[in-house]
Amino acid sequence: MTAPTTASEAPEAPGALDGSEALHGSGASGRGRWIEHWDPEDEGFWERTGRRVARRNLVLSVVSEHIGFSVWSMFSVLALFMGPEYGIDPAGKFFLVAVASLVGAALRVPYGFAVARFGGRNWTVVSAAMLLAPTTALLVVMEPGTSYTTFMLVAVLTGVGGANFASSMTNINSFYPLRLKGWALGMNAGGGNIGVAVVQLAGLLTIAVAGAAQPRLLVAAYLPLIVVATVLSARHMDNLSPVRNDTGAAREAARDRHTWIMSFLYIGTFGSFIGYSFAFGLVLQSQFGRTPLQAASLTFIGPLLGSLVRPVGGRLADRLGGARVTLWNFGAMTGAAGIVVAASMRESLPLFIAGFVVLFVLTGLGNGSAFKMVPGIFRARAREAGLTGEAAAVRARRLSGASMALIGAVGGFGGVGINMALRQSFIESGTGTGAFAVFLGYYVVCAVVTWVVYMRRGVGGVRGAGV
Incomplete structure (x- = not known):
């Protein structure tokens, strides 16, 4: 899969590649930071150079993905600033965040495959720089009198922040050996997911210090962060030549039924996380009458805890098996959703918050x-x-990376479903109770699917593979 070497592709001088120069052979472009040989399953290779390079790329991937999640979820926070003077009712606000969620989910497919086409480092630079577009647009339009259509168009732009997840996960998946993928992917995704909580905390700080009439202060703070993330990615990340231009992996992954089974399950986990993250503050305002400051003081707790424990879920899966942990988790989610339904029916705010926080975790x-x-x-x-051996490892890396792009996209659509279900529930009854009952039923189905497909009889040697 390596491209032929040309004279213009000679490696840079030693020391120019931040410790990874030993990986850049004569067929690599030092200027473009392409790594020609990458075999993380080889423990000797991993201990000598692989671990260090993988960790550096993981850290910088988290930085860009983190900011991407903050931009993606920006409207869920800005909705708290949008008082009566904006002329947008709760259903309209739910629709705005649903549009952002929809676009982010849809773009995850091309973003995930862009890693193989352009390189992980190269696409991280591009995708980070693209965050400047929605952030600048928000800085311009966030004021009373802006039309709803304009807000809708900007919500479409914010979707690029959610797409970063797919390319980031696909890229990092290729850097780590199978025995560490649960931890590595958990750290990468958790560090990105926590961007939701951070922007909500930043929104709380802005409201507390400057008031609900100053949303532009929140938006403006992200512009220099985006520039820094773009520059760091350009200077210190790497591309992996072994996963370049492997478009056949996408077709193979799409044909495998397990891609779609896991997509269904990921709607229940990530779809719930991002959907609730976008909707929690709006529900507190619309159903429980909280003020913007009161809602903002609560909304960050769930996304923060849910992000922090994601690496824990990966680590538990490394040790106990992913299917077993996922099955137990869906059972617990069913119970937590039951608490939320009961709290919504009784209009008990303390019980509602407690149930929702557990659900987030x-x-x-x-x-x-x-x-x-x-x-x-x-x-x-x-x-x-x-x-x-190595042939099996290479095939697994290329197909799992392509599959993750599709799974991440479908999971993101779950966030759309949650916000649309809540929108309809509020239109019909003025509460979210009906929607929460539907979510509970979905978790039951997910538990059954996990047990039937991956626990009761397994799939070939899947259980032995740590699934």
Whole structure:
């Protein structure tokens, strides 16, 4: 898969590649930071150079993805600033955040495949720089009198922030060995997911210090952060040549039924996380009559905890098996959703918050365990195809990376469903009770699917593969 070397592709002088120069052979472009050889399953290679390079790329991936999530969820925070003078009712606000969620989910497909086409480092630079577009647009339009159509168009732009997740996860998946993928993917995703909580905390700080009439202060703070993330990615990240231009992996992953089964399960975990993150503050305002400051003081708690425990879910899956942890998690999510339904019916704010916070924590655990399942599934599928050793590892890496792009996209659509269901529930009854009951039913179905497909009989050698 390596491209032929030309005279213009000679490596830079030693020391120019921040410790990874040993990985850039004569067929690599030092200027473009392409790594020609990458074998994380080789423990000797991993200990000598792989771990250090992978960690550096992971950290910088988290930085860009974190800011992307903050931009993606910006409207869920700005909605708290949009008082009566904006002329937008609760249903209209739910629709705005649903549009942002929809676009972010849809763009995850091309973003995930862009890593193989352009390189992980190169696409991280591009995707980070693209965050300047929605942020600048928000800085211009955030004021009373702006038309709803204009807000809708800007909500479309914010979707690019959610798409960063797919390319980031696909890229980092290729850097780490199977035995560490649960932890690595959990750290990458958790560090990104926490961008939701951080922008909500920043919104709370802005309202507390400057008041609800100054949303531009929140938006403006992100412009220099985006520039810094773009520059750091350009200077210190790497591309992996072994995963370049592998468009066939996308077609193979799309044909495998496990891509779509895992997508269904990921709607229940990540779809819930991002959907609730976008909707929680609006529900507190619309159903429980909280002020913008009161709502902002509560909304960040759930996303913060859900993000922090995502690596824990990955680590538990590394040790206990992803399918087992995911099954237990869906059972617990069913119970937490039951508490939310009861609290909504009784209009008990303390019980509602308690149930929602537990639900957020469980979505984080489930996100980590579900994504850990994917590499193991495709490693088992490679064995079923008669492959062993490095050949099996390479096939598993390429298919699991492509599959993650699709799974992440479908999971993002779950956030759209949650906000649209809540919008309809508020239109019909003035509360979210009906929608919460639907979510509970979905978790029951997810638990059944996990047990039937991955626990009761397994898939080939999947269970032995750590799934």
